[in-house]
Amino acid sequence: MKTLYTGLTAPDASYIHTPLIEITPVDDDTALRRAADKVDSYDYVLYTSRYAATYVGALLAKARKTVSIGSATTEALRQIGVKEIEQVEHDNSYGVIDWFSRQPRGRVLIPRSNLALPIIPDGLKTLGFEVDCITVYINRMPQHPQKVNLDEIARIVFTSPSTIDNFIRLYGSVPSGKELVTRGPVTEQYLQTIIKQQQL
Numbered sequence: 398m399k400t401l402y403t404g405l406t407a408p409d410a411s412y413i414h415t416p417l418i419e420i421t422p423v424d425d426d427t428a429l430r431r432a433a434d435k436v437d438s439y440d441y442v443l444y445t446s447r448y449a450a451t452y453v454g455a456l457l458a459k460a461r462k463t464v465s466i467g468s469a470t471t472e473a474l475r476q477i478g479v480k481e482i483e484q485v486e487h488d489n490s491y492g493v494i495d496w497f498s499r500q501p502r503g504r505v506l507i508p509r510s511n512l513a514l515p516i517i518p519d520g521l522k523t524l525g526f527e528v529d530c531i532t533v534y535i536n537r538m539p540q541h542p543q544k545v546n547l548d549e550i551a552r553i554v555f556t557s558p559s560t561i562d563n564f565i566r567l568y569g570s571v572p573s574g575k576e577l578v579t580r581g582p583v584t585e586q587y588l589q590t591i592i593k594q595q596q597l
Contacts, residue, residue, distance in 0.1 A: 399549055400434045403564060404556030413550070414542040417563040421535045422452045429456060432506055436460050440503030445493065445517060447473035449508045450533045457508065461468055466493055489581040494520035510536040512559050516583060538563040552576040558587040570595055
């Protein structure tokens with residue numbers, strides 16, 4: 398069984414790897430530098446991906462409390478010199494909201510991508526937090542994505558909603574008759590929404 402992996406980095410060489418996202422820093426980091434100048438006014442800086450840590454670098458390292466969505470993000474934060482990190486128990490958007498539901502209310506800064514969903518900021522605002530989001534990296538479709546023969550593929554792994562969108566841009570639709578695997582509940586919910594739309 399051949400498995401197509403659409404995320405940036407495949408787990409191992411057994412996958413057919415055709416990344417359908419590309420990550421680049423923003424052209425203008427003014428918003429990030431302004432946030433860095435007042436980082437001590439935030440009670441929390443929340444990193445929801447390792448790429449946010451990579452592109453923020455040490456600019457927000459002096460945050461009062463640094464919160465990470467999962468182990469990969471935590472490791473990226475350690476590599477830029479952040480030592481004290483609170484990692485949520487469940488590495489998805491709902492796990493982040495659950496973790497914050499048990500914390501003192503305050504101001505939260507979220508450095509993230511241009512395509513980040515509103516689930517986390519909306520959830521935190523509902524809980525009573527003040528939330529500021531800044532775009533620190535761009536998530537886009539590669540300029541020359543590699544198209545494969547889907548007849549030879551039995552399983553497709555989607556790592557984010559954007560990989561699903563870009564797959565549809567490249568192939569026209571999400572195919573039936575394949576095993577479809579997602580990373581995380583948000584991507585799974587998005588996939589099911591797309592499948593239902595295709596069936597209408």
